Amino acid sequence: MGSNTWPVDTCRRASADIDAFYDATKQVAHSCDGGVCIGVDGRILEQMVRFKNISNDEIAEGLSLDSLNYADWMGARHMSAYETSLRPDVITTITLSEESGRITVFQDGEYETVEREMIGGPWRGQEDD
Incomplete structure (x- = not known):
C-alpha cells in the first residue's frame, strides 16, 4: 500500500x-x-x-462464502471486510463509509451497521441551516 x-x-x-x-x-x-x-x-x-480475495480453504470451519448476505448498500470495501471477517485469525472488521458515515462491524460472517444519522452530529463540518 x-x-x-x-x-x-x-x-x-x-x-x-x-x-x-x-x-x-x-x-x-x-x-x-x-x-x-x-x-x-x-x-x-x-x-x-x-486484503486479497478469500477462498473457501481460508475460511474458519463452519463458515462459508455462500452463506454471506450482501446488502444493497455494500460496496467493494464493505464486501471485502465482510468476507475478511470469515478468516479464522480475524476477530472483527470495521468499516466507516466516507460517503455516508455508516459504521459497520463484521464478525464471523455476521454484521451490525449504524447509519450516520443514528450516531448524531454533523458529518464533515456540515451544519443545519
Missing part, C-alpha cells in the same frame, strides 16, 4: 488514549486508503493493507 501508513507516532495502540486514537483516525480517514490491522493487545500496525 506504499505510503498509506497509520501514524504510529501519534497513536500506537487503539486502547491507550481515545483522543490520540480519534486524531489519528481522522488523519488517516482524510488521506489514506486501505485497511488497518489491530492486534488483540490493541497494537496498531503501521503499514496499511489491502
Whole structure:
C-alpha cells in the first residue's frame, strides 16, 4: 500500500488514549486508503493493507462464502471486510463509509451497521441551516 501508513507516532495502540486514537483516525480517514490491522493487545500496525480475495480453504470451519448476505448498500470495501471477517485469525472488521458515515462491524460472517444519522452530529463540518 506504499505510503498509506497509520501514524504510529501519534497513536500506537487503539486502547491507550481515545483522543490520540480519534486524531489519528481522522488523519488517516482524510488521506489514506486501505485497511488497518489491530492486534488483540490493541497494537496498531503501521503499514496499511489491502486484503486479497478469500477462498473457501481460508475460511474458519463452519463458515462459508455462500452463506454471506450482501446488502444493497455494500460496496467493494464493505464486501471485502465482510468476507475478511470469515478468516479464522480475524476477530472483527470495521468499516466507516466516507460517503455516508455508516459504521459497520463484521464478525464471523455476521454484521451490525449504524447509519450516520443514528450516531448524531454533523458529518464533515456540515451544519443545519
